[in-house]
Amino acid sequence: MSNNHLRPDGALPISDGAGMTRRNLLRTAGLIGAGTGIASLLAACGVASKPSSSSSGSASGGTLTLATDGTSAIVDPCYYDTIGDWQAVDCICRGLTFVSFETNTVQPDLAESWDIAADGTTYTFKLRQGVKFHDGTTFTSADVVDSLNRQFDANDPTLPTGAVRQIQSMNAKVSAVDDYTVKLVIPKPDGTTLGQLSDIGGRIISSAALKKYGKNIGKHLVGTGPFKFVSATSGQSVVMEAFEDYRLGRPPIDKLVLQQVQDPSTIINSLISGDISATQFTPYSAAKQLKASGVTVYDTPYGFDAIMMLDARKPVLAEPEVRQAINYAIDRETIVKEAFFGFGAVPDGYAIPPAQPCHDKSLADLSTYNPAKARQLLASVGATGRTVHVIAETGGWHPAAMQIVQQNLSDVGFKVVTEVVETAAYFGRVLNPADEYHELMIWERNSYVPDPDNMVGAMADPAGLYGGPATGLSTLKGSAKFTDLIYQAKNLPDGAARTQLYSKIQREWAQEYMVLVVLAYSTNVVAGVSGAHGMNVDALANDRCYMETASV
Amino acid sequence: MSDRFPTASAARDAVALAAAGRPWRAAAGPDAMRRRLASRRIARRPIAIVSWTVLALLVGVAVFGPLLVPTNPLFQTSSALLPAGSAGHLLGTDDLGRDELARLVYGARPLVLVSLAATALAGLLGVAVGTVAGYLGGRVEGLLMRVVDLGLALPSVMLIILLVAGLGTGPAGLILGIGISLAPGTARIARALAARERSRDYVTAARLGGARAPGIMLGELLPNMAGQLLAQAAMTLSVAAGFEAGLSYIGLGIQPPTPDWGYMVAEGQQFLYGAPSLVVLPAVATVIFVVACNFVADDLRDAFDPAYGR
Numbered sequence: 001m002s003n004n005h006l007r008p009d010g011a012l013p014i015s016d017g018a019g020m021t022r023r024n025l026l027r028t029a030g031l032i033g034a035g036t037g038i039a040s041l042l043a044a045c046g047v048a049s050k051p052s053s054s055s056s057g058s059a060s061g062g063t064l065t066l067a068t069d070g071t072s073a074i075v076d077p078c079y080y081d082t083i084g085d086w087q088a089v090d091c092i093c094r095g096l097t098f099v100s101f102e103t104n105t106v107q108p109d110l111a112e113s114w115d116i117a118a119d120g121t122t123y124t125f126k127l128r129q130g131v132k133f134h135d136g137t138t139f140t141s142a143d144v145v146d147s148l149n150r151q152f153d154a155n156d157p158t159l160p161t162g163a164v165r166q167i168q169s170m171n172a173k174v175s176a177v178d179d180y181t182v183k184l185v186i187p188k189p190d191g192t193t194l195g196q197l198s199d200i201g202g203r204i205i206s207s208a209a210l211k212k213y214g215k216n217i218g219k220h221l222v223g224t225g226p227f228k229f230v231s232a233t234s235g236q237s238v239v240m241e242a243f244e245d246y247r248l249g250r251p252p253i254d255k256l257v258l259q260q261v262q263d264p265s266t267i268i269n270s271l272i273s274g275d276i277s278a279t280q281f282t283p284y285s286a287a288k289q290l291k292a293s294g295v296t297v298y299d300t301p302y303g304f305d306a307i308m309m310l311d312a313r314k315p316v317l318a319e320p321e322v323r324q325a326i327n328y329a330i331d332r333e334t335i336v337k338e339a340f341f342g343f344g345a346v347p348d349g350y351a352i353p354p355a356q357p358c359h360d361k362s363l364a365d366l367s368t369y370n371p372a373k374a375r376q377l378l379a380s381v382g383a384t385g386r387t388v389h390v391i392a393e394t395g396g397w398h399p400a401a402m403q404i405v406q407q408n409l410s411d412v413g414f415k416v417v418t419e420v421v422e423t424a425a426y427f428g429r430v431l432n433p434a435d436e437y438h439e440l441m442i443w444e445r446n447s448y449v450p451d452p453d454n455m456v457g458a459m460a461d462p463a464g465l466y467g468g469p470a471t472g473l474s475t476l477k478g479s480a481k482f483t484d485l486i487y488q489a490k491n492l493p494d495g496a497a498r499t500q501l502y503s504k505i506q507r508e509w510a511q512e513y514m515v516l517v518v519l520a521y522s523t524n525v526v527a528g529v530s531g532a533h534g535m536n537v538d539a540l541a542n543d544r545c546y547m548e549t550a551s552v
Numbered sequence: 553m554s555d556r557f558p559t560a561s562a563a564r565d566a567v568a569l570a571a572a573g574r575p576w577r578a579a580a581g582p583d584a585m586r587r588r589l590a591s592r593r594i595a596r597r598p599i600a601i602v603s604w605t606v607l608a609l610l611v612g613v614a615v616f617g618p619l620l621v622p623t624n625p626l627f628q629t630s631s632a633l634l635p636a637g638s639a640g641h642l643l644g645t646d647d648l649g650r651d652e653l654a655r656l657v658y659g660a661r662p663l664v665l666v667s668l669a670a671t672a673l674a675g676l677l678g679v680a681v682g683t684v685a686g687y688l689g690g691r692v693e694g695l696l697m698r699v700v701d702l703g704l705a706l707p708s709v710m711l712i713i714l715l716v717a718g719l720g721t722g723p724a725g726l727i728l729g730i731g732i733s734l735a736p737g738t739a740r741i742a743r744a745l746a747a748r749e750r751s752r753d754y755v756t757a758a759r760l761g762g763a764r765a766p767g768i769m770l771g772e773l774l775p776n777m778a779g780q781l782l783a784q785a786a787m788t789l790s791v792a793a794g795f796e797a798g799l800s801y802i803g804l805g806i807q808p809p810t811p812d813w814g815y816m817v818a819e820g821q822q823f824l825y826g827a828p829s830l831v832v833l834p835a836v837a838t839v840i841f842v843v844a845c846n847f848v849a850d851d852l853r854d855a856f857d858p859a860y861g862r
Binding site: 263264265268283285286288289334337338394399400402403404406407418419420421422 | 626630632804807809826
């Protein structure tokens with residue numbers, strides 16, 4: 001009797017496995033293993049399967065597929081799980097203001113204009129008329145009030161479980177003056193208010209949709225942006241289509257797909273084959289190979305800091321001399337060369353990268369490589385031979401930088417224990433001072449709004465996450481002064497006085513406390529197939545997604 | 553009649569042996585002979601010879617690696633991603649300028665040592681539980697085997713990840729996590745073997761000769777179960793090696809900068825096009841080790857249980 005069964009649909013027979021002995025299986029596995037190795041070698045030698053022709057798109061229509069880090073399928077300005085989810089919000093909803101990242105100035109978007117009262121606490125926005133939501137309703141002040149109140153009112157019934165209210169710290173009160181005028185009152189003047197309203201938390205959702213879907217709005221997001229939400233599948237993709245009535249005109253592409261692609265080699269292969277049109281998650285190591293394969297790799301300004309946070313509460317890092325020694329020990333040129341493959345720069349302005357206002361090269365000495373000085377400082381407090389722990393997340397440049405840091409610290413007399421931590425668990429450990437390895441933590445700070453307050457304000461404020469749980473700056477004597485200084489700095493207009501104040505803050509922050517080592521400046525490397533045009537790559541390099549003029 | 557008790561004829565034979573002044577161990581004669589015969593059947597087939605040789609070589613590399621390659625596998629240089637055949641670097645360098653040959657040689661250590669230790673732990677726990685359950689039977693067996701069933705019901709990968717997350721990354725966490733999670737499989741085999749052996753004449757003879765349960769299990773049962781347990785251990789070794797490499801690949805195992813084949817694959821995959829050897833060499837080495845363990849397990853099983861068929 002045959003060991004094979006015929007499928008009811010008459011398709012190929014399926015073996016029941018009776019003829020496959022364990023030894024045969026092992027032999028087959030061995031052959032497959034060897035075959036895989038050979039296939040990898042062939043692929044590496046350029047004998048990979050022929051790329052598809054999807055890179056030769058037309059000027060209009062078609063689908064643009066962006067590779068992202070992931071999606072939870074909850075697309076809501078009041079929720080954060082992945083950058084991909086926020087990129088989808090970027091495409092679907094827009095706010096009262098807009099920062100393109102091609103220029104760092106705040107522009108009107110759904111607000112036509114605004115007035116700021118003399119006391120600096122009351123903003124009156126005149127709204128743009130005739131703007132349509134994707135559900136056909138017309139944009140009015142009620143939509144602004146309902147959308148922003150979700151950020152400021154923790155009891156708003158439309159907030160999803162696990163809501164992240166990104167601009168809640170503004171503590172604003174929003175009210176409608178008339179159908180097209182909105183008043184926003186904040187407790188005290190804040191020069192970054194307009195910039196913050198351009199961020200994800202300031203996006204406007206259709207009131208009708210909020211009423212209809214309530215806390216499930218994340219699965220049915222309705223905005224005024226260039227793309228309409230179609231579907232989202234957790235761990236796979238978010239699909240959007242062009243909005244015919246977008247206020248600046250229909251986008252050239254028909255469909256925009258944000259596809260989760262996490263494996264670096266898959267990103268590379270997909271870019272070469274054209275299966276994805278573009279991404280900002282390009283592995284640094286692959287840029288040269290991608291260029292050689294006809295993929296466009298964009299030069300974007302260095303907008304993020306690669307950093308290492310030092311927990312000043314830990315006994316091994318208690319003396320400022322030890323923390324300064326760590327700062328002197330780091331060979332940043334090697335980090336730029338080997339962890340970022342040249343896509344970066346040695347920090348010459350401490351925490352404010354070159355892409356932002358107030359970048360000041362007079363702070364270059366705060367990131368000096370001087371191992372002799374490091375050894376001397378360690379010896380001066382008898383800390384030579386001390387054991388320190390370094391953690392980094394598993395992906396991207398982080399593990400390589402961690403190993404360079406390990407080598408650098410060993411060279412000046414530390415004993416170093418390292419650990420890589422799965423990305424999803426990493427930030428939780430950074431925010432947990434009780435963690436055994438909570439001493440030196442490698443991380444990055446991106447410019448979600450291109451303003452120095454988003455860097456210095458976020459990281460040097462003792463009341464913030466970086467200054468509190470991450471580094472323990474708040475526990476160090478005299479650090480409270482930074483709260484006031486940062487407040488003053490963010491309320492100054494861009495210019496020499498503002499730069500001077502931010503530089504003063506950074507110098508004192510570094511020289512007196514040294515809880516943050518800036519390892520490098522870099523950018524998320526944006527790569528796209530040759531047929532993709534019109535993407536805002538500067539925004540994409542900052543994890544923002546403005547694709548209204550893109551074509552494939 | 554329960555198979556806990558010997559048949560009447562077997563008991564009579566045992567009593568006769570004891571009355572004749574012969575020690576009960578004489579009853580184990582055929583098994584001892586079987587073991588001697590089995591040892592002559594090991595590594596007779598070409599595939600078995602190759603597998604034993606490869607396994608011995610890899611263990612040798614793990615143990616004597618530092619003597620073979622004096623270069624420090626942790627030493628970073630400014631010569632990153634040199635191709636194979638470069639001066640001073642036979643297999644080139646990795647992205648941090650470290651000698652790839654040294655990392656490959658030293659990288660064998662965690663795989664071999666962790667998987668051997670985890671296998672030993674799984675064997676110790678599994679054989680102890682399985683032998684006690686199989687020999688004593690009854691409620692003890694029921695209780696122990698339900699615990700074993702519970703361990704088997706949980707997916708191994710999930711169990712190991714939970715254990716490693718709780719015990720910490722690094723060799724100790726890996727050994728405990730992998731060893732504990734693989735112990736139930738060994739316990740089941742050991743229980744079956746012990747249950748089979750307990751009704752044999754030599755066990756009856758030992759019991760009638762006054763030996764107590766621990767002595768019978770250690771002195772009589774285990775030597776007669778050893779061959780098949782050894783085959784099971786070789787199989788467990790291959791599974792443990794796979795888990796070690798997999799956990800290190802996802803960052804839960806051996807931590808960088810310590811060289812480890814699993815983590816080297818993870819680190820190297822971004823260079824698959826530019827420097828494929830960074831991925832291919834540790835990946836192929838891991839596959840070779842795992843497959844060799846499987847063939848060795850096959851060979852041991854065939855040697856100790858010829859009835860299984862070739």
